[in-house]
Amino acid sequence: MALNSVVHLQFPSLTLFTSVKAFRDAVSETADLAGQHEVISETLTANVYNEISTLIKELKEERKKHLAEGSRVQQNLSHSLQQLEKAKKNYEKAFREAEKAHENFTKADADLHLSRAEVEKQRMNASIKSQQCEDSKNEYANQLQKTNRLQSDHYNSIMPGIFQSLQDMDEKRINNFKNLLKKSVETERSVFPIINKCLDGIISAADSIDEKNDSMVVIERYKSGFTPPGDIPFDDLSTPRQNGEMTPNHPPLRHDTIKGTISASKLKKRGGLFGIFGSNKNNFSFSEKEDFSDLPPNQRKKRIQQRIDDVTFKLHQETAARDGLLKMKEVYEGNPSLGDPMSIMGQLNDSCQRIEKLRADLKRYQDLLEDADGDPQGVGGGAASGGPSTPNASLARHHSTVMSPHHNGGGASPRSSVTSHRTSL
Numbered sequence: 231m232a233l234n235s236v237v238h239l240q241f242p243s244l245t246l247f248t249s250v251k252a253f254r255d256a257v258s259e260t261a262d263l264a265g266q267h268e269v270i271s272e273t274l275t276a277n278v279y280n281e282i283s284t285l286i287k288e289l290k291e292e293r294k295k296h297l298a299e300g301s302r303v304q305q306n307l308s309h310s311l312q313q314l315e316k317a318k319k320n321y322e323k324a325f326r327e328a329e330k331a332h333e334n335f336t337k338a339d340a341d342l343h344l345s346r347a348e349v350e351k352q353r354m355n356a357s358i359k360s361q362q363c364e365d366s367k368n369e370y371a372n373q374l375q376k377t378n379r380l381q382s383d384h385y386n387s388i389m390p391g392i393f394q395s396l397q398d399m400d401e402k403r404i405n406n407f408k409n410l411l412k413k414s415v416e417t418e419r420s421v422f423p424i425i426n427k428c429l430d431g432i433i434s435a436a437d438s439i440d441e442k443n444d445s446m447v448v449i450e451r452y453k454s455g456f457t458p459p460g461d462i463p464f465d466d467l468s469t470p471r472q473n474g475e476m477t478p479n480h481p482p483l484r485h486d487t488i489k490g491t492i493s494a495s496k497l498k499k500r501g502g503l504f505g506i507f508g509s510n511k512n513n514f515s516f517s518e519k520e521d522f523s524d525l526p527p528n529q530r531k532k533r534i535q536q537r538i539d540d541v542t543f544k545l546h547q548e549t550a551a552r553d554g555l556l557k558m559k560e561v562y563e564g565n566p567s568l569g570d571p572m573s574i575m576g577q578l579n580d581s582c583q584r585i586e587k588l589r590a591d592l593k594r595y596q597d598l599l600e601d602a603d604g605d606p607q608g609v610g611g612g613a614a615s616g617g618p619s620t621p622n623a624s625l626a627r628h629h630s631t632v633m634s635p636h637h638n639g640g641g642a643s644p645r646s647s648v649t650s651h652r653t654s655l
Contacts, residue, residue, distance in 0.1 A: 246447045248440045255435035259428045266421045266428070273417045278410055285406050292399050300392045307384045314370075314377040321363070321370040328363035331356040454526030521598055534599045541595060545588040552581040 335356040338349045522530045555578045562571040 247444045248438055249444055252435040252439045255438075256432045259431040259435070262428045262431075263425060266424050269421060270417055273420075274414060278414055278417070281406075282410060285403070289399060289403055293396070296392055296395050296399065300389065303384060303388050303392065307380055310373075310377045310380045314373045317366070317370040317373040321366040324359070324363040324366035328356070328359040331359035453528050455528030455531075456526060527602065531599060531602045534595055534602060538592065538595045538599065541588055541592045545585065545592060548581060548585050548588060552578065552585060555581060 331352070335349075335352040338344050338352040522533045525533060555574055558569075559571050559574055559578065562569045562574070
């Protein structure tokens with residue numbers, strides 16, 4: 231509780247204004263949203279991205295293999311066509327040579343002037359050319375048969391098979407793309423409940439904003455506790471005064487009683503809205519005196535209560551440290567082998583001195599709070615006896631004094647209580 235009070239005193243805007251708390255909660259939910267998107271990124275990287283990388287590698291290798299096979303088959307067909315064209319040309323050449331040799335033999339056989347040797351030579355040449363033509367014809371026929379068979383297989387089975395493999399590969403790619411899209415969506419959808427919960431948290435934070443409450447916080451922060459001044463009486467200068475002096479019959483305006491209020495802006499250059507949110511010297515949280523006597527009543531009591539809570543928290547810490555030292559001393563006295571009891575006496579004395587100083591400070595601030603309330607008996611005997619009070623007790627006492635500024639005071643105003651306090655000081 232004391233630690234929460236310290237946080238409340240150090241960061242009032244984070245614990246008082248609903249709009250600030252809602253913004254803090256919204257930022258926290260936004261951080262959770264970012265965490266869920268990080269989970270999505272990690273899941274997609276671990277599952278989808280790795281699968282895509284593996285699939286791309288496989289498809290590249292498979293496509294390269296099919297294209298290489300298609301290129302090889304195409305080259306085989308082209309080579310066979312070239313061989314066919316070559317065989318056909320050889321056959322055509324041999325056929326022409328055979329016809330020419332046969333014509334020469336026919337002419338020689340009909341020519342009576344040629345010898346039998348010349349005629350026999352032409353006959354042998356025609357026979358050789360005829361045989362060569364027949365061989366070229368057979369070679370051409372065989373090559374044509376092979377080329378036709380290869381061409382038929384190429385266009386009817388081999389290339390359709392390669393194209394079918396490429397088609398299957400592309401269908402596999404498309405199907406994997408479909409599955410990966412679904413997996414990506416499922417990854418996103420798996421965190422939707424948490425994301426919706428974060429969004430609901432932001433909506434709840436927005437719904438928790440209470441503009442009326444925030445306005446009351448500002449009012450409570452800047453409320454001075456002074457009673458509004460009465461009407462200023464008419465000063466008739468024609469009426470003679472004692473000893474013939476012409477003096478005003480209303481009290482002068484006191485500058486030290488309106489510090490931190492709207493009226494203070496009339497005494498100096500305005501800052502902000504009516505000087506309320508101006509410089510620190512015109513702000514309730516700034517005080518040049520240790521007893522805060524230069525602050526308005528309400529703000530003075532708040533600052534004193536803050537000091538009481540701070541001192542109480544430190545007193546609890548120091549008391550716990552002293553108790554620990556006492557227990558350690560008892561352990562050392564019971565078992566000297568663990569340590570010398572006198573070795574911690576210096577720390578124990580210092581702790582006791584700090585406790586006494588904190589108790590004195592606590593007593594002083596409690597007396598200041600009693601004096602600010604204008605009712606020393608209403609605060610309780612804890613401060614008067616010098617004993618340490620708990621944060622709950624001090625907060626309860628502060629709550630009672632703030633809610634009842636005239637507590638047991640016989641109707642005395644805050645202005646009169648502050649005046650009496652300054653007189654006593």
